[in-house]
Amino acid sequence: MAHRPYTPWQRKIKFQMEAAKAAAYWTRYRSLHRKLHDGPRKARAARVVRTHCKRGHAFTEESSYINADGARVCRICRRSNEAKRRARD
Numbered sequence: 879m880a881h882r883p884y885t886p887w888q889r890k891i892k893f894q895m896e897a898a899k900a901a902a903y904w905t906r907y908r909s910l911h912r913k914l915h916d917g918p919r920k921a922r923a924a925r926v927v928r929t930h931c932k933r934g935h936a937f938t939e940e941s942s943y944i945n946a947d948g949a950r951v952c953r954i955c956r957r958s959n960e961a962k963r964r965a966r967d
């Protein structure tokens with residue numbers, strides 16, 4: 879019988895210990911990753927589902943549009959902002 883460094887059950891236990899270590903590492907990595915990235919991701923998601931602008935106008939297809947920055951812009955607010963700017967000039 880050829881010499882083996884470990885008996886099969888020893889190899890199995892060693893393998894299981896390595897697997898547990900790897901699992902613990904990835905669990906830790908994932909939780910850290912989530913902690914770092916979930917804040918901005920949730921904030922972005924909240925912005926996407928927002929239904930009203932900061933002044934309370936409802937966002938609909940006609941009353942809003944997506945600007946170059948990817949932000950939803952309220953046409954009513956934009957119009958009043960433009961009127962204000964025109965009045966100032």
Ligand SMILES: [Zn+2]
Nearest residue numbers: 931935952955
């Ligand atoms: Zn508005």
